[in-house]
Amino acid sequence: MIRTPRIPVISPFFFQVGEAGLVAGRTFRALFQRPFEKRNFVLQLEDIGVRSLPVVSLTAAFGGLVFGLQAYIGFHKYVGSGTEVYSGSIIAVGLAKELIPILVGLMLAGRVGSSMAAEIGTMKITEQVDALTSLGADPIKHLVAPRMLASFIMFPMLTLYGDIIGTFCGFAYNIFGMGVNRAIYLRNTLFYTRIWDIGIGLIKASVFGIVVAIIGSWQGLRAEGGAEGVGLATTRAVVIASIIILILNFFLSKALPN
Amino acid sequence: MIRIVGLHKDFGGKAVLRGVNLEIARGEIMVVIGQSGSGKSVLLKHLIGLLAPDRGEIYIDGREVTCLPRQARLGVARRFGYLFQGAALFDSLTVAENVAFGLERYTAYDRNEIRRIVTESLERVGLRGVEDLMPQELSGGMKKRVGLARAIAYRPEIILYDEPSTGIDPIRADSINDLILQLKREMEVTSVVITHDMVSTFKLADRVAMLYEGRIVEVGTPAEIRASANGVVQQFIHGRATGPITDY
Numbered sequence: 001m002i003r004t005p006r007i008p009v010i011s012p013f014f015f016q017v018g019e020a021g022l023v024a025g026r027t028f029r030a031l032f033q034r035p036f037e038k039r040n041f042v043l044q045l046e047d048i049g050v051r052s053l054p055v056v057s058l059t060a061a062f063g064g065l066v067f068g069l070q071a072y073i074g075f076h077k078y079v080g081s082g083t084e085v086y087s088g089s090i091i092a093v094g095l096a097k098e099l100i101p102i103l104v105g106l107m108l109a110g111r112v113g114s115s116m117a118a119e120i121g122t123m124k125i126t127e128q129v130d131a132l133t134s135l136g137a138d139p140i141k142h143l144v145a146p147r148m149l150a151s152f153i154m155f156p157m158l159t160l161y162g163d164i165i166g167t168f169c170g171f172a173y174n175i176f177g178m179g180v181n182r183a184i185y186l187r188n189t190l191f192y193t194r195i196w197d198i199g200i201g202l203i204k205a206s207v208f209g210i211v212v213a214i215i216g217s218w219q220g221l222r223a224e225g226g227a228e229g230v231g232l233a234t235t236r237a238v239v240i241a242s243i244i245i246l247i248l249n250f251f252l253s254k255a256l257p258n
Numbered sequence: 259m260i261r262i263v264g265l266h267k268d269f270g271g272k273a274v275l276r277g278v279n280l281e282i283a284r285g286e287i288m289v290v291i292g293q294s295g296s297g298k299s300v301l302l303k304h305l306i307g308l309l310a311p312d313r314g315e316i317y318i319d320g321r322e323v324t325c326l327p328r329q330a331r332l333g334v335a336r337r338f339g340y341l342f343q344g345a346a347l348f349d350s351l352t353v354a355e356n357v358a359f360g361l362e363r364y365t366a367y368d369r370n371e372i373r374r375i376v377t378e379s380l381e382r383v384g385l386r387g388v389e390d391l392m393p394q395e396l397s398g399g400m401k402k403r404v405g406l407a408r409a410i411a412y413r414p415e416i417i418l419y420d421e422p423s424t425g426i427d428p429i430r431a432d433s434i435n436d437l438i439l440q441l442k443r444e445m446e447v448t449s450v451v452i453t454h455d456m457v458s459t460f461k462l463a464d465r466v467a468m469l470y471e472g473r474i475v476e477v478g479t480p481a482e483i484r485a486s487a488n489g490v491v492q493q494f495i496h497g498r499a500t501g502p503i504t505d506y
Binding site for chain 2: 123127136
């Protein structure tokens with residue numbers, strides 16, 4: 001439940017930032033309160049994780065293919081014929097650190113964030129959120145905390161899965177499509193790709209997971225006025241989460257040790 | 259048992275409650291009447307903590323509850339049952355899971371005991387064999403009764419009814435009224451009913467309170483309300499289009 005503020009609001013922007021921050025704070029606190037909403041958590045793991053596999057597979061596969069294509073062209077055209085064997089490391093590191101976390105974050109902001117806003121928003125306007133409170137259950141703990149924890153876990157898992165698919169597709173394009181030497185390509189890929197490069201992408205994905213869940217749930221909880229309100233909440237959830245992901249990605253890339 | 263003192267609430271500059279004062283005794287059925295949009299539901303939501311007042315206090319058994327921290331307020335909410343106007347059943351859960359919701363989380367009952375209480379609560383509201391149905395498969399009247407079963411399952415001390423007879427046919431509405439009276443007799447609960455249905459009001463009420471322009475303008479037994487000299491009350495209970503109430 002989000003209470004109406006009693007003080008004059010200086011700026012709607014700061015008010016909304018504060019409101020989202022409040023939801024995030026309460027959600028973190030709710031993670032440590034009993035009873036743990038195990039059933040909801042498992043359902044969310046399935047919804048966020050398993051049901052996102054097709055979209056992540058497609059996104060990562062074509063991300064890997066296009067990255068493989070551009071890396072091949074770049075080496076072939078500007079460095080010289082035969083240097084394409086070095087593209088493997090660029091593809092693997094580029095995908096793991098930047099492209100896959102961003103693609104997964106944005107795709108899931110669309111798929112998962114919107115569904116969270118729509119589901120919680122519908123519960124809000126049909127008084128189901130009030131019904132939770134009337135039964136002594138905290139809506140933040142019951143609805144938001146399991147979604148945030150599941151996103152925090154599943155976003156990096158899906159990113160790791162996307163890393164594998166994307167890297168393989170980049171590999172397949174270069175080796176099977178363009179006839180690059182497989183042994184040297186693989187040696188370069190393994191030599192220049194560090195576990196930490198993958199770790200950076202996974203850390204980013206975890207943060208994106210928290211952002212998508214909090215923004216989606218927050219927008220759902222503030223939905224008002226029927227179907228139009230739910231639609232608005234859904235759109236806002238996707239737009240706000242996507243913008244935050246793009247901004248955060250830059251700062252995380254800057255802040256995390258390379 | 260419940261004492262409301264000087265309750266004020268406004269939404270976006272519109273004052274909905276402007277100093278509500280009301281006392282509800284243990285075990286009585288208090289029916290709050292008033293026009294649509296007069297703030298009856300807002301008043302009810304303050305009692306259970308769904309809304310926080312701008313000013314004023316609510317005492318339950320002498321304890322002021324509006325300033326309690328969030329978790330303590332939720333603890334107070336567990337003393338209440340709430341029948342929502344649209345039933346507000348959780349649409350991702352079966353009927354049995356809806357009724358068992360509070361029991362599973364906040365009581366120490368084992369699974370068999372919970373199942374027994376769920377069946378008993380459903381039977382108490384006249385429903386059998388619906389445990390495994392989803393809310394979407396129920397009619398409006400059945401939803402309302404499941405909502406009532408959910409509200410009474412963990413034996414609350416106070417039940418709040420938000421327009422219990424709205425949206426269902428008169429026969430179903432009367433059966434819900436009978437249920438409310440039965441629950442009062444059998445479970446000795448304190449009940450607050452908000453409605454603008456006069457038949458239900460006079461059938462149910464131990465006392466009636468009329469909410470008008472954000473304040474309680476009259477409180478009394480059904481006989482006292484019928485005999486009230488207040489023009490607003492007379493116009494409302496007789497459903498006249500002419501009288502002191504003009505903003506409809």
